[in-house]
Amino acid sequence: MHEMSLAINIVEIACQTAKQNSAKKINSIEVEVGKLAGVLEDSLAFCFHAARNETLAENAELNIISVPGKGHCGDCDKSFETDTFFTLCPHCQGFSVDILEGKDLKIKSINVD
Numbered sequence: 001m002h003e004m005s006l007a008i009n010i011v012e013i014a015c016q017t018a019k020q021n022s023a024k025k026i027n028s029i030e031v032e033v034g035k036l037a038g039v040l041e042d043s044l045a046f047c048f049h050a051a052r053n054e055t056l057a058e059n060a061e062l063n064i065i066s067v068p069g070k071g072h073c074g075d076c077d078k079s080f081e082t083d084t085f086f087t088l089c090p091h092c093q094g095f096s097v098d099i100l101e102g103k104d105l106k107i108k109s110i111n112v113d
């Protein structure tokens, strides 16, 4: 399951960061999830609850921030929001669309004690 490995990764990174800062526990972890990253947020939250057991993140909350997909058109040089990789430019109907944002999952901040 894709979300399970992501959740384990998030917990591992958070725990490493906590240890580097000699923290005793992790209060919350904030992650940015791109709309085009192919991640189901509910599923990620569910997996996080399983992955955090018996780690410093045991009682940590996972705050998921959705990042909309953003495309840029090479023909008319305009940017626009999109929720799919396969899109025409809404301004000129061009095909030269690059996806700039919304593809990634990133840890934004980790709150520790």
Ligand SMILES: [Zn+2]
Pocket: 073, 074, 075, 076, 077, 078, 089, 090, 091, 092, 093, 094
């Ligand atoms: Zn265009």
